[in-house]
Amino acid sequence: MNREKCDETEDASTIEATKHYTIEQVFEQYVGEFGNYQKLLTLYVWIVIAPLTGILLVSSLLILLIPPHWCKYQAPNVTEISINESSTDWHSYNIPRKSDGSGFESCFIHGREVNSSNESVNILKCKDGWKYDHSLVIVTAASENDWVCDNQWKALLPHSVFSIGMTLGGIVIGILSDTIGRIPTIALGYSIAGIAGLLTNFTSEHYTLFVAARAVLGAATPAMMVPLVIRLFLTMYTCGGVLPWIAYAIGKWRTYNLITSSCFFLVPLLSIFTLESPRWLLAVGKNTKASDILARLARINGRKIPNSILMNIQAPNTSQAPLKHIFKYKIFLRTFLLSSTIALLYTMIFAGHNIFVANLSKHPFMMLSVFAGFDCVAAVLSRFVADFYGRRKSMCFACFLSAILYSITVFIPKDLDRLIIAVAFSARMGITALMNINAVYSSEIFPTVARSRLSSVRMCISSFGTAFSPILVSFQFFGSNTPLFLFGILVAVCGFLMLPMPETLGKPLPETFEDAEKLNIKSNESQKENNESDDILLQKV
Known part of the structure; x- marks a missing residue:
């Protein structure tokens, strides 16, 4: 009897030793899906990675803010004129008012010529430089180098x-x-970002080198965003609300940039204690190292993996369909192009809105903080709305509502600046909601066999939106609220482009290009049925 039991035990152990386990099974049965290590890693991403990513994105805006400014003026050689440079009389005497009467010009000055009996007044461009009001905006690279007026493009x-x-x-x-x-890769990205950020401090007087440093910093940004997930965007928005006041307390962009850039080197140091992904190690054939890391993970989580299991872990299936296969599926190809175009447009609006408010508001630091608060609210609400009403409907509603609100700002009298800001705040919430929902939506419409690569291509396309955003802001030349009106047009286009897109709520994720094609076909058929029922109802009415 005992011998039979021993034989059964040996047979079971032999079967266990020869059985192949997937990485998911190993984590579920032996390592633990959310043990001590996973909790520490999540905390690390929450308190280090997400805030540093927020610092990078917000700091790029803060150090290039343009403070309120006006032309320097050399006092005329007239003894009876005594003007206090900081008073309204000084401005009214030397600085012309804007054509709409909303304030004083920043780039023009009165040129006075006094004859024996007459005084002629001409409006001239600034020749002797500018004075800046740093009571509300810190000393920035733009104010330090006079990147204003005709040279505003440099900022x-x-x-x-x-x-x-x-x-x-x-x-x-x-x-x-x-x-x-x-x-x-993450450690390298943060190291490059830290070096490029520090170089920014020493190259601002050499514009070409300064721009090159910003380009290198931008190139390192994707590596800094690799560990982020959608839920951590909320932490980034929170940091965006706090950072302006830290910069304001410091007072000078060089000191602020030196401190924040130095913080990036914290990640390479902590990466020494961060374990590599065992899934990736198995995928590239480094089975021994993957087994060692899995054993360490189990020990940290208070568990143990038998050696027989570590020796029989099955490498994950990394076979992926070539991207060129997308051209065989015309309906899905249309969906991908629409999704990429929408991402390009809303990224352009989001970044342009930040630049517009930061450079044109009298209180840019307050505006950035309030915007961050609205972004947090929109991020939380959008998640619940999208889970209840569906992704497509929620994004369409956010687009058209934002378009209406942006358009309204053109018709609000300019003296009601607080009302304009309030309407712009509400429109901005729609853009943030669109971004957050679309981040989830894009992963639900792309097939598993090419999801990561299609998402990368889409992200690269959307990055061009940020590149074009300063062009939108430059249209303020035609009117102070013109950029807001353009934002409204572009977000309306996003809404119309969203209409033929499929709904993904409650539907399984597509695994192949065929599944993605079927998802779009079924969505089109259901939309046609709804349209036909609406037409019949209208005819009856």
Whole structure:
């Protein structure tokens, strides 16, 4: 009897030793799906990675803000004129008012010529430089180098170059991540970001080198966003509300940039204690190292993996369909192009709105903080709305509501600036909701066999939106609220492009291109049925 039991035990152990386990089974049965290590890793991403990513994105805006400014003026050689430079009389005497009467010009000055009996007044461009009001805005690279008026493009170009760097960097980072691993790529990205950020401090007087440093910093950004998930966007928005006041307390962009850039080197140091993804190690054939890491993970979680299990872990299936197969499925190809175009447009609006408010508001730091608060509210609400009403309907509603609100700002009298800001705040919430829902939606319409690569291509396309955003802001030349009106037009286009897109709520994720094609076909058929029923109802009415 005992011998039979021993034989049964040996047979069971033999079967266990020869059985192949997937990485999911190993985590579920032996390592633990959310043990001590996973909790520490989540905490690390929450308190280190997400805030540093927020610092990078917000700081790129803060150091290039343009403070309120006006032309320097040399006192005329007239003894009876005594003007206090900081008073309203000084401005009214030397600085012309804007044509709409909303304030004083920033780039023009009165040129006075006093004859024996007459005084002629001409409006001239600034010749002796500018004075800046740093009571509300810190000393920035723009004010330090006079990147204003005719040279304002110098303060806007780094934003575009930064975005182009993100686009190119996304391609390189993806290749590096699959070649050298996730953790080394993240550590390398943060190291490059820290070096490029520090170089920014020493190259502002050499504009070409300054722009090159911003491009390199942008190229490192995708590596810094690799560990982020959708839920951590809320932490980024929160940091966006706090950072302006830290910068304001410091007072100078060089000191602020030196501190924040130095913080990036924290991640490479902590990466020493961060374990590489065992899934990636198995995928590239490094089974021994993957087994060692799985054993360490189990020990940290208070568990143990038998050696027989570690020796029989099955490598994950990494076979992926070539991207060129997308051209065989015309309906899904249309969906992908529409999704990429929508991402391009809303990224352009989101980034342009930030630049517009930061540079044109009298209180840019307050505006950025309030916007961050609205972004947090929109991020929370959008998640519940999308889960209740569906992704497509929620995004369409957000688009058309934002379009209406942006358009309204053109018809509000300019003296009601607080009302304009309130309406712009509400429109901005729609854009944030669109971004958050679309981040989830894009992963639900792309097939598993090409999801990561299609998402990377879409992200690269959307990065060009940030590059084009300063162009939208430059249209303020035609009117102070013209950029807001353009935002409204573009977000309305997003809404119309969203109409033929499929609904994904409650539907299984597509595994292949065929599944993605069927998802779109079924969605089109259901939309046609709804339209036909609506037509019949209208005819009866």
